[in-house]
Amino acid sequence: MENNENKKVIFSGVQPSGVLTIGNYLGAIKNWVSLADEYDCIYCAVDMHAITVRQDPAELRRRTRELLAIYIAAGIDPEKSTLFVQSHVSAHAELAWILNCYTQFGELSRMTQFKDKSVKHADNINAGLFTYPTLMAADILLYQADLVPVGQDQKQHIELTRDIATRFNGIYGDVFTVPEGFIPPSGAKIMSLQDPTKKMSKSDTNVNSFVTLMDKKDDIIRKFKRAVTDSETCVRFAEGKDGINNLMNIYSCFTGKTHAEIEKEFDGRGYGDFKLAVGEAVADGLAPIQERFDKIIADKTYLDDVIKNGAQAASYRAQKTMRKVAKKVGFIAK
Numbered sequence: 001m002e003n004n005e006n007k008k009v010i011f012s013g014v015q016p017s018g019v020l021t022i023g024n025y026l027g028a029i030k031n032w033v034s035l036a037d038e039y040d041c042i043y044c045a046v047d048m049h050a051i052t053v054r055q056d057p058a059e060l061r062r063r064t065r066e067l068l069a070i071y072i073a074a075g076i077d078p079e080k081s082t083l084f085v086q087s088h089v090s091a092h093a094e095l096a097w098i099l100n101c102y103t104q105f106g107e108l109s110r111m112t113q114f115k116d117k118s119v120k121h122a123d124n125i126n127a128g129l130f131t132y133p134t135l136m137a138a139d140i141l142l143y144q145a146d147l148v149p150v151g152q153d154q155k156q157h158i159e160l161t162r163d164i165a166t167r168f169n170g171i172y173g174d175v176f177t178v179p180e181g182f183i184p185p186s187g188a189k190i191m192s193l194q195d196p197t198k199k200m201s202k203s204d205t206n207v208n209s210f211v212t213l214m215d216k217k218d219d220i221i222r223k224f225k226r227a228v229t230d231s232e233t234c235v236r237f238a239e240g241k242d243g244i245n246n247l248m249n250i251y252s253c254f255t256g257k258t259h260a261e262i263e264k265e266f267d268g269r270g271y272g273d274f275k276l277a278v279g280e281a282v283a284d285g286l287a288p289i290q291e292r293f294d295k296i297i298a299d300k301t302y303l304d305d306v307i308k309n310g311a312q313a314a315s316y317r318a319q320k321t322m323r324k325v326a327k328k329v330g331f332i333a334k
């Protein structure tokens with residue numbers, strides 16, 4: 001592992017609750033890669049968060065490994081950054097419990113993700129779903145993270161993490177670094193291809209609403225062809241054109257072109273041409289990631305090693321914060 005001392009710390013995670021979408025990639029992982037050299041980075045597969053909704057155990061195991069393989073395939077080097085599985089570091093659950101005692105019922109009740117998921121999973125509104133944000137705060141605060149790169153939808157959870165850290169520090173002195181969110185200027189909120197007023201989500205039941213990082217070129221092109229747009233024909237970024245705006249954002253993220261450049265490129269051409277170009281740009285952008293993923297997932301020993309070393313490195317760092325916190329709240333030393 002590289003010497004990361006004196007660098008600022010980054011922490012982030014994704015739930016292994018489905019195959020990653022281009023929303024997860026553009027909103028989170030792509031930025032993790034671009035920040036990896038400058039910061040001391042810790043990236044986690046948050047399997048404990050994933051079980052706040054029902055998961056098939058065998059699938060959860062498979063997806064957790066695949067998620068770490070995707071992190072590496074996307075460009076995160078496990079020699080430079082710490083990659084690990086949340087449930088392998090018991091300090092996450094320990095700190096989450098303590099933070100629950102410093103978080104108000106009212107605060108958790110206001111979380112929009114909780115409200116949305118309570119509607120989506122009305123038959124299973126469990127206590128874990130409710131306290132999901134305190135586990136996320138524990139993830140971040142355990143590693144004294146300075147920066148948390150996430151998509152727009154996680155902004156409220158980061159704010160709550162900051163409030164909890166500030167409150168705890170106010171009582172006990174400087175225990176936690178108060179983290180900042182890092183939300184990218186573009187790609188922070190990729191919308192569903194079938195309902196562009198809704199965020200693209202990997203657990204959506206309609207597979208045409210998202211493009212996964214593993215989708216093959218033909219499927220990607222087909223999904224973009226079917227994307228819901230509007231009754232105009234002109235490719236331009238404007239209020240009320242949610243579908244086209246979303247496709248322009250995606251195209252911009254994959255090609256680096258600005259909205260003005262895209263409007264010029266497709267001037268006088270219809271939506272059909274534009275959708276095809278978006279599909280091709282996305283497929284070409286994902287192809288190298290898919291190629292690397294296939295190699296990594298086939299190398300069981302390598303991935304096992306990454307998982308084992310990551311758990312060790314993360315546990316060591318987490319224990320430092322846990323000892324401090326336990327002492328502060330009045331637990332006797334082990």
Ligand code: ATP
Pocket residue numbers: 013014015016017018021023024025026027028149150151152153154187188189190191199200201202203204
């Ligand atoms: P689920 O559907 O299981 O709730 P999800 O697709 O919303 O999952 P998460 O695991 O909750 O994804 O999120 C992982 C990361 O991806 C977070 O940083 C989140 O902000 C980001 N993210 C999720 N969806 C999008 C999106 N549509 N656009 C941009 N970023 C996103």
Ligand code: LTN
Pocket residue numbers: 011012013014015046049135136139140148149150154157
């Ligand atoms: N809640 C996040 C996933 C997540 C996370 C974290 C992100 C869990 N712990 C810590 C950043 C930092 C989500 O649903 N996307």
